[in-house]
Amino acid sequence: MLIYKTITRLIQYRLCLIHYTELGIEQIFSYTLAKETGVSPEQVRKDFSQFGIRGNKKAGYNVLQLIEQINAILSKNTVQKIILVGMGNIGKALIHYKGFENRNMQIVAAFDIDPAKQGRKYRIPVYPLQKLPQIVRREDISNAIIAVPESTAQQVCDLLTENGIRGILNFAPVILKTSDRIMIKNISLCGELEALSYFTQRTTV
Amino acid sequence: MLIYKTITRLIQYRLCLIHYTELGIEQIFSYTLAKETGVSPEQVRKDFSQFGIRGNKKAGYNVLQLIEQINAILSKNTVQKIILVGMGNIGKALIHYKGFENRNMQIVAAFDIDPAKQGRKYRIPVYPLQKLPQIVRREDISNAIIAVPESTAQQVCDLLTENGIRGILNFAPVILKTSDRIMIKNISLCGELEALSYFTQRTTV
DNA sequence: TATAATATGTTACAAAGATCACAAAAATAA
DNA sequence: TTATTTTTGTGATCTTTGTAACATATTATA
Numbered sequence: 408m409l410i411y412k413t414i415t416r417l418i419q420y421r422l423c424l425i426h427y428t429e430l431g432i433e434q435i436f437s438y439t440l441a442k443e444t445g446v447s448p449e450q451v452r453k454d455f456s457q458f459g460i461r462g463n464k465k466a467g468y469n470v471l472q473l474i475e476q477i478n479a480i481l482s483k484n485t486v487q488k489i490i491l492v493g494m495g496n497i498g499k500a501l502i503h504y505k506g507f508e509n510r511n512m513q514i515v516a517a518f519d520i521d522p523a524k525q526g527r528k529y530r531i532p533v534y535p536l537q538k539l540p541q542i543v544r545r546e547d548i549s550n551a552i553i554a555v556p557e558s559t560a561q562q563v564c565d566l567l568t569e570n571g572i573r574g575i576l577n578f579a580p581v582i583l584k585t586s587d588r589i590m591i592k593n594i595s596l597c598g599e600l601e602a603l604s605y606f607t608q609r610t611t612v
Numbered sequence: 613m614l615i616y617k618t619i620t621r622l623i624q625y626r627l628c629l630i631h632y633t634e635l636g637i638e639q640i641f642s643y644t645l646a647k648e649t650g651v652s653p654e655q656v657r658k659d660f661s662q663f664g665i666r667g668n669k670k671a672g673y674n675v676l677q678l679i680e681q682i683n684a685i686l687s688k689n690t691v692q693k694i695i696l697v698g699m700g701n702i703g704k705a706l707i708h709y710k711g712f713e714n715r716n717m718q719i720v721a722a723f724d725i726d727p728a729k730q731g732r733k734y735r736i737p738v739y740p741l742q743k744l745p746q747i748v749r750r751e752d753i754s755n756a757i758i759a760v761p762e763s764t765a766q767q768v769c770d771l772l773t774e775n776g777i778r779g780i781l782n783f784a785p786v787i788l789k790t791s792d793r794i795m796i797k798n799i800s801l802c803g804e805l806e807a808l809s810y811f812t813q814r815t816t817v
Numbered sequence: 818t819a820t821a822a823t824a825t826g827t828t829a830c831a832a833a834g835a836t837c838a839c840a841a842a843a844a845t846a847a
Numbered sequence: 848t849t850a851t852t853t854t855t856g857t858g859a860t861c862t863t864t865g866t867a868a869c870a871t872a873t874t875a876t877a
Binding site (some may be wrong): 410411414415418419422440443444445462468480481482487488489496497499501504506507510512549550552573574576580582590592594595596597599600601602604605606607608611 | 615617619620623624627643648649650685686687692694701702704705706708709711712715717754755757778779780781784787795797799800801802804805806807808809810811812813
Binding site for chain 4 (some may be wrong): 653658659660668669673
């Protein structure tokens with residue numbers, strides 16, 4: 408089970424490869440991609456090999472073909488729909504973010520308890536939480552973003568999982584308690600900065 | 613060198629411990645903290661042991677004392693100042709975020725090329741990039757957040773490192789090229805969602 | 818056709834990180 | 848005082864992840 412990190416890198420490779428197509432580059436080598444994504448060439452080859460992606464000795468890999476193969480692994484041939492709960496600062500930043508299309512992802516609906524935020528003011532419709540079960544079912548959603556305050560995050564998490572959500576990207580600074588069949592990825596912006604700060608403090612010593 | 617992960621956890625423990633003080637809890641056990649932060653009790657003890665933090669057999673750890681000890685490790689006794697470059701969606705979300713105080717961190721200045729965003733409209737003063745060297749020096753800043761578009765991220769990174777910044781939290785979807793004395797932590801919100809999506813797709817199969 | 822050059826693919830090795838198992842200490846109860 | 852219970856601290860083990868080394872394939876060239 409050598410998974411998470413490898414997938415993370417595949418995603419990076421893919422983004423990079425898309426840039427190459429835009430530049431008209433058709434063929435690449437493991438070390439090209441390695442340099443661009445900050446890993447070692449061996450790692451690139453091993454990642455590909457892991458998923459049965461083969462290159463041509465001496466000629467490297469074909470960019471378009473490689474993208475297709477990674478797309479297949481990442482199920483990128485259909486748009487992946489996501490919902491967002493919480494239209495605070497982070498929620499708003501996310502719905503304005505334009506990088507999703509390039510990656511075949513789409514936030515299809517947002518939710519907030521505050522009636523003032525509901526409606527069609529934003530790029531994406533914002534519903535009250537009561538509508539969540541219905542929309543998750545209708546749109547067949549598996550993944551959600553939690554961008555609500557700490558105090559309500561667990562409740563939202565419960566609501567999501569009860570309605571069939573299986574993956575959660577959590578911005579609230581709490582460890583959500585849930586079944587281990589649900590995959591949760593916590594993002595702690597403060598935490599990252601604190602860690603950074605620790606190391607930059609130390610290197611001078 | 614058993615570092616990064618351990619530090620990340622210490623930061624989590626600390627936040628948790630601060631909650632405990634607010635609830636009036638004075639003494640805790642490794643498994644209490646473990647449950648709250650989603651790790652194993654052994655891990656908690658080992659993390660502490662790593663930094664010479666000792667508990668009392670049978671009585672666990674004293675919350676206040678523990679916070680003090682973690683504070684010392686993380687240099688939390690002075691406010692850690694950060695700057696932010698890029699006042700787009702993410703930048704704005706960050707300056708409105710209220711979790712920094714609790715963690716003794718502060719975004720002291722932001723920078724943007726767009727004159728419309730400069731000035732004192734926001735909670736934090738926004739300067740043109742030309743002012744960056746001066747402010748970094750004056751405020752003695754070591755860490756910065758890059759929240760500019762992909763196209764200018766590398767330039768901003770160069771500017772930052774030339775002026776003595778040693779830690780960067782990067783939101784732009786590019787691998788920044790720089791000296792290996794500079795610590796860079798990349799946050800790819802899309803990437804995280806894509807990875808999540810991969811796994812939630814798979815578990816049903 | 819033989820040789821040299823260049824990339825891949827895989828196996829072996831190393832390092833980092835997490836888990837397990839258990840001894841030792843402290844408190845409580847008998 | 849002795850036995851029992853509870854919780855810490857750590858050495859050993861296992862798992863995951865990354866690095867290095869090298870054999871193999873392909874192309875180009877003489």
